[in-house]
Amino acid sequence: MELRKDPITRSWVITGDDVPDSAPRAESFCQFCPDSPAPAQMISNMPGVDGGPWSARAMVHPTPLYRVEGEPSRRADGIYDRMSSVGAHEVLVESFRHDRQLWTASDPEIEQFLLLAAQRIQDLKRDARFKYVSIFKNHGPNAGQEFAHPTSQLTATTFVPRRVLYELRAGRDYFKAKERCVFCDIISQELQQNQRVLEVRDDFIALCPYAPRVPYETWIIPRTHEAAFERLGLARPGSVLDLGALLRRTLQRIRTVTGEFHLVLHTAPNTLHRSKSLDYWRTIDDDYHWHIEILPVVAGKAKSYTFKEVYYSPVTSESGVKRLRAATIEG
Ligand SMILES: [Zn+2]
Ligand SMILES: [Zn+2]
Ligand SMILES: [Zn+2]
Numbered sequence: 001m002e003l004r005k006d007p008i009t010r011s012w013v014i015t016g017d018d019v020p021d022s023a024p025r026a027e028s029f030c031q032f033c034p035d036s037p038a039p040a041q042m043i044s045n046m047p048g049v050d051g052g053p054w055s056a057r058a059m060v061h062p063t064p065l066y067r068v069e070g071e072p073s074r075r076a077d078g079i080y081d082r083m084s085s086v087g088a089h090e091v092l093v094e095s096f097r098h099d100r101q102l103w104t105a106s107d108p109e110i111e112q113f114l115l116l117a118a119q120r121i122q123d124l125k126r127d128a129r130f131k132y133v134s135i136f137k138n139h140g141p142n143a144g145q146e147f148a149h150p151t152s153q154l155t156a157t158t159f160v161p162r163r164v165l166y167e168l169r170a171g172r173d174y175f176k177a178k179e180r181c182v183f184c185d186i187i188s189q190e191l192q193q194n195q196r197v198l199e200v201r202d203d204f205i206a207l208c209p210y211a212p213r214v215p216y217e218t219w220i221i222p223r224t225h226e227a228a229f230e231r232l233g234l235a236r237p238g239s240v241l242d243l244g245a246l247l248r249r250t251l252q253r254i255r256t257v258t259g260e261f262h263l264v265l266h267t268a269p270n271t272l273h274r275s276k277s278l279d280y281w282r283t284i285d286d287d288y289h290w291h292i293e294i295l296p297v298v299a300g301k302a303k304s305y306t307f308k309e310v311y312y313s314p315v316t317s318e319s320g321v322k323r324l325r326a327a328t329i330e331g
Helices: 107-124 162-178 182-193 229-235 237-255 304-309 317-326
Strands: 002-005 012-015 042-047 054-060 075-077 080-084 087-093 132-139 151-157 197-201 204-207 218-222 261-266 291-296
Touching: 042 107, 054 107, 087 107, 107 132, 107 151, 107 229, 107 237, 162 182, 162 261, 182 197, 182 204, 182 218, 197 237, 197 317, 204 237, 218 237, 229 237, 237 291, 237 317
Parallel strands: none
Antiparallel strands: 002 012, 002 080, 042 054, 054 087, 075 080, 087 151, 132 151, 132 261, 197 204, 204 218, 218 291, 261 291
16 A cells, blocks of 8 residues: 555545455454454553443554554655555444444443543654544445444544645634634634534534535534644543533434434644644644534435535535434433
8 A cells, every 4th residue: 555645636545456355354253342352453441431341442453554664755756746654543442342332322431432532642643753643433334334343443644634634724724814713713603693503512512514515414513712632632531521422412313314424533633743844733723623523424315426526415504403403312
């Protein structure tokens, strides 16, 4: 596998003919259950809650896209740029139970999972090679789910992924023009208009964005300005419990529409080791604001071509939020 940069969009892609086998493995056991005969390699563990052996743990991905050893060795290839696929690829196991999902777990269990995510990001950002740490979850066969056990995944990369780069640039431009954070402004307008707000819980808001990419797209954002998720997680651990509760309730609502979704955490890139060439690093604490994006996969609702080029959502955020608000959920 190697990384190549598209000279036009400036986005990196990972490509190679040595693609790891993603077909369902023949093993009859689960690599992430506590009693697994051949468990994946463990990286770190969170303490158990309510008598469980552990609550969440990070493990090495059994077929990683990125390898942790070596240098990126970025080099030119004529007009192009390429580098080795150096990085980290981990599985974040959300629960020791094979059937305990984020929407059925207790709030203290979800809290431990979110704290694990914060700790892993913090730890990987100490490595100067890594510019960004992504955490994401693909749930359901049409969303590209890989394992039966409830898991999310983490990648640490030597570049900032495209969508985050767009957000960083847009955040910086908005801040330059208005000296305000665009996400903070979105939150205050959404609270004022109250047409797309799904739920407010303590310091967090769940809302359907004004220009959704897919029906029922939902964002969870802290109301207090903060660029980096892991700083919240480690400095104000109490609020992680509230975040977990809002995440659980939001996923319950979305599951009344569809069981399949993508979830991604967008946080600040690695500012411990500042890039000399990229100027968005300087104001990042003021102009970027971490958030979680949930993109439900609604069968037959998206048109494949328009979806890729111009997003098309046949449900507006105003009607989407009504249906999600009215959803019957537990707890
Ligand atoms: Zn399992
Ligand atoms: Zn902000
Ligand atoms: Zn985002």
